[in-house]
Amino acid sequence: MKIQKVGVYLDEQEIMELETILMDEDEKAAFEFLKRLKKKIDVQQRSQCGSKLVRGE
Numbered sequence: 472m473k474i475q476k477v478g479v480y481l482d483e484q485e486i487m488e489l490e491t492i493l494m495d496e497d498e499k500a501a502f503e504f505l506k507r508l509k510k511k512i513d514v515q516q517r518s519q520c521g522s523k524l525v526r527g528e
Contacts, residue, residue, distance in 0.1 A: 477515050479508065 481489070485504075492500045 475516070477512055479511050479515055 488500075488504060491497075492504055
């Protein structure tokens with residue numbers, strides 16, 4: 472597995488959600504946020520590799 476740097480954009484709602492998670496120290500919400508972030512990173516990495524997502528994936 473090759474590790475590479477990837478930039479991911481967080482919209483205003485995601486930033487507010489992250490701030491709330493940190494203030495509340497909500498472990499369950501943090502884990503769910505990280506799972507969604509990982510999916511976002513995976514999509515970004517695939518797009519950088521030239522792969523295109525097929526509708527229905």
